[in-house]
Amino acid sequence: MSDSAMEHDETEALPPTMIDQAVIKQLTALSKRYPHPRSALLPMLHLVQAVDGFISARGIEVCAEILGITQAQVSGVATFYTMYKRRPAGKHHIGVCTTALCAVMGGDALLETMEDKLGITDGETTSDGLFSLEKVECNAACDFAPVMMVNWEFMDNMTPQKAEQLIDDLRSGREVRSTRGPKLTSLADSEKVLAGFLDGQGNEGPSAGEPSLEGVRLAEKKKWTAPAPKKTPKAKGGKK
Amino acid sequence: MTTQLTPVLTKNWGTDNSWTLAAYQKQGGYTAIKKAFAMTPEAVVGEVKESGLRGRGGAGFPTGMKWSFVPQDNPNPKYLVVNGDESEPGTCKDIPLLMASPHTLLEGVIISSYAINAHMAFIYIRGEVVHPIRRMRQAVEEAYAAGLLGKNICGSGFDLDVIVQSGAGAYICGEETALLNSLEGLRGQPRLRPPFPAVAGLYQCPTVVNNVESIASVPSIIDNGAAWFASMGTEKSQGFTIYSLSGHVQRPGQYEAAFGITMRELLEMAGGIREGHELKFFTPGGSSTPLLTADHLDTVMDFESLAAVGTMLGTKAMQVFDETVSVVRTTLRWVEFYAHESCGKCTPCREGTYWLVQLLTRLEAGEGRKGDVDKLLALVDLIDSKSFCPLLGGAVACVSSAVEHFRKEFEVGYHTPAWEYLPYDRSALFPVAEEVDS
Numbered sequence: 001m002s003d004s005a006m007e008h009d010e011t012e013a014l015p016p017t018m019i020d021q022a023v024i025k026q027l028t029a030l031s032k033r034y035p036h037p038r039s040a041l042l043p044m045l046h047l048v049q050a051v052d053g054f055i056s057a058r059g060i061e062v063c064a065e066i067l068g069i070t071q072a073q074v075s076g077v078a079t080f081y082t083m084y085k086r087r088p089a090g091k092h093h094i095g096v097c098t099t100a101l102c103a104v105m106g107g108d109a110l111l112e113t114m115e116d117k118l119g120i121t122d123g124e125t126t127s128d129g130l131f132s133l134e135k136v137e138c139n140a141a142c143d144f145a146p147v148m149m150v151n152w153e154f155m156d157n158m159t160p161q162k163a164e165q166l167i168d169d170l171r172s173g174r175e176v177r178s179t180r181g182p183k184l185t186s187l188a189d190s191e192k193v194l195a196g197f198l199d200g201q202g203n204e205g206p207s208a209g210e211p212s213l214e215g216v217r218l219a220e221k222k223k224w225t226a227p228a229p230k231k232t233p234k235a236k237g238g239k240k
Numbered sequence: 241m242t243t244q245l246t247p248v249l250t251k252n253w254g255t256d257n258s259w260t261l262a263a264y265q266k267q268g269g270y271t272a273i274k275k276a277f278a279m280t281p282e283a284v285v286g287e288v289k290e291s292g293l294r295g296r297g298g299a300g301f302p303t304g305m306k307w308s309f310v311p312q313d314n315p316n317p318k319y320l321v322v323n324g325d326e327s328e329p330g331t332c333k334d335i336p337l338l339m340a341s342p343h344t345l346l347e348g349v350i351i352s353s354y355a356i357n358a359h360m361a362f363i364y365i366r367g368e369v370v371h372p373i374r375r376m377r378q379a380v381e382e383a384y385a386a387g388l389l390g391k392n393i394c395g396s397g398f399d400l401d402v403i404v405q406s407g408a409g410a411y412i413c414g415e416e417t418a419l420l421n422s423l424e425g426l427r428g429q430p431r432l433r434p435p436f437p438a439v440a441g442l443y444q445c446p447t448v449v450n451n452v453e454s455i456a457s458v459p460s461i462i463d464n465g466a467a468w469f470a471s472m473g474t475e476k477s478q479g480f481t482i483y484s485l486s487g488h489v490q491r492p493g494q495y496e497a498a499f500g501i502t503m504r505e506l507l508e509m510a511g512g513i514r515e516g517h518e519l520k521f522f523t524p525g526g527s528s529t530p531l532l533t534a535d536h537l538d539t540v541m542d543f544e545s546l547a548a549v550g551t552m553l554g555t556k557a558m559q560v561f562d563e564t565v566s567v568v569r570t571t572l573r574w575v576e577f578y579a580h581e582s583c584g585k586c587t588p589c590r591e592g593t594y595w596l597v598q599l600l601t602r603l604e605a606g607e608g609r610k611g612d613v614d615k616l617l618a619l620v621d622l623i624d625s626k627s628f629c630p631l632l633g634g635a636v637a638c639v640s641s642a643v644e645h646f647r648k649e650f651e652v653g654y655h656t657p658a659w660e661y662l663p664y665d666r667s668a669l670f671p672v673a674e675e676v677d678s
Binding site: 010016033034035036038039040041043044045048067072076077080081082083084095097099100101103104105106109136137138139140141142143144146151152153154159162168174178180181182183190193194195197198199201205207208209210211212213214215216217218219222224225226227230235 | 244245246247248250251253255256257258259260269296313317326327328329330331332334335339340341342352360366367368369370371373374375377378381382383395403404405407408409410411422423424425427428439443462465467468472473480482485486488491492493494495496498509510527557559561565566569570573577579581583631656664665667668669670672
């Protein structure tokens with residue numbers, strides 16, 4: 001399903017791998033967390049992408065060695081999932097949701113704005129390696145539509161003006177925060193979290209965005225609550 | 241308005257540091273596990289059965305019954321897998337729950353694992369949402385440090401390990417057997433059932449797969465009792481649930497209510513359709529559930545009532561579209577989604593969704609040929625129900641229901657592009673300078 005990479009010139013030189021002994025150690029440690037090592041393959045591929053910026057040939061080779069499976073088996077998995085890239089993504093990966101609801105509410109216009117601003121289309125990376133662009137599918141934030149993602153962090157309720165500003169800020173190294181999360185750093189940092197590493201950013205951002213709280217706020221205003229339990233129920237079927 | 245909201249799961253979402261263990265415990269969190277540990281696992285299953293809790297991930301299967309299918313005499317380990325692959329277009333309830341209150345889910349995971357005798361649980365979350373994953377991982381770490389996970393939890397003698405797994409971008413992994421394959425490090429393709437996961441799931445061991453919201457509802461049931469839970473809702477759809485409203489409403493968001501509420505009431509709570517516009521169509525439970533129109537505003541939003549009008553409650557994700565929206569455009573986008581997300585295993589799905597996209601693309605462009613709408617319906621008829629999993633069913637449901645309600649608009653596609661018939665800039669929330677999609 002990861003078809004975007006197919007459109008590139010396959011003869012274009014790929015950057016050298018950064019996978020060293022320390023990374024191999026981390027990959028091996030991931031494989032030991034599970035009852036069956038192969039369950040670690042998705043996290044391992046996220047780590048490969050964090051290190052190399054894409055699923056490199058060396059990454060595939062190392063995963064296959066650690067898990068005792070063939071490189072074809074690893075490639076088969078890597079090419080199935082859209083998040084794994086076969087060509088280097090940018091430092092910042094920009095996603096624009098264009099599934100039906102976001103599309104009609106402005107997502108199509110946002111995508112066009114981003115294409116013009118960055119000079120690239122879906123699946124491409126800018127020549128300076130700073131940005132890659134992807135048309136993303138429904139990202140489970142429909143009440144914040146239209147939605148964009150940067151390094152898979154939420155950028156909610158976007159407009160073309162906000163989107164252009166976002167790119168300008170990231171390009172000039174100014175601090176940009178996710179509307180519901182931490183400071184935006186890089187796709188590589190996000191991929192490390194997906195691989196299973198904690199980065200200490202969990203306490204950043206709000207507990208929830210405003211739309212998530214609409215119902216709870218209305219209930220507060222109207223003094224609506226769930227019914228009170230009749231009495232503390234006695235635990236039935238106590239231990240013998 | 242007689243119907244009220246009933247915040248239980250969403251109640252703490254706006255409170256300070258709601259995602260932390262300290263805040264959750266201050267609000268009475270982790271008291272339900274103590275009640276559960278004082279019960280036998282069978283009694284916990286019984287309580288959840290009695291509550292009437294049904295799966296909140298789309299299918300609505302009774303949760304307690306699913307648990308009772310786990311063969312306890314099977315010598316293999318048992319596993320609990322939480323499905324947090326929330327990807328159904330329109331669905332946006334589990335992600336905010338994971339972000340605002342991961343400990344609610346984790347407490348549910350502990351109780352549910354205890355009930356089915358699982359000592360290892362997995363929380364599988366779609367990969368494209370880093371912050372909710374970060375919060376969930378942090379919650380698991382906090383729980384280990386506090387003795388709420390690991391060996392001999394709170395002196396109960398019960399051991400449990402939890403792993404938070406990130407997906408990597410595949411809608412199909414929301415289908416439970418595809419999710420299990422993904423969790424085994426394979427391509428996320430559905431398995432043939434039977435055997436069902438309860439008998440042969442993860443690593444061919446007995447496995448329960450439940451949605452985030454289902455498992456997160458368990459602590460409140462144990463805490464307040466099955467009768468309390470069942471006192472809310474309708475006869476066969478008991479309890480409360482999170483309804484997600486998005487699109488052209490004044491206040492899109494999450495609205496937690498007992499089953500029995502109508503779309504009219506929910507719309508009113510969300511402030512109605514955006515100023516100066518009117519409702520054209522909506523999905524009751526994500527794009528895989530047949531569309532409804534203003535004629536269905538008084539339908540009760542529960543499993544049975546929606547089935548009675550030919551659709552489904554699904555994930556309770558109501559995407560609302562006003563009169564500016566081209567139904568041909570939205571249908572094409574949804575079908576493009578299914579075509580992209582088809583795992584490729586079943587030919588009718590892989591090829592059928594491709595051809596649906598071709599037909600809809602030319603109808604959108606005003607280049608349809610006379611008879612294309614019938615061809616579309618014939619194709620739907622040809623491929624419907626001919627796949628391992630329900631992905632294809634979702635794709636054909638949005639097409640057939642859209643044509644059923646708006647056939648004339650599809651026929652406009654024989655001569656006029658959709659963007660001329662209903663200019664696309666009018667649907668956007670901000671001024672769009674140029675024509676998009678032309």
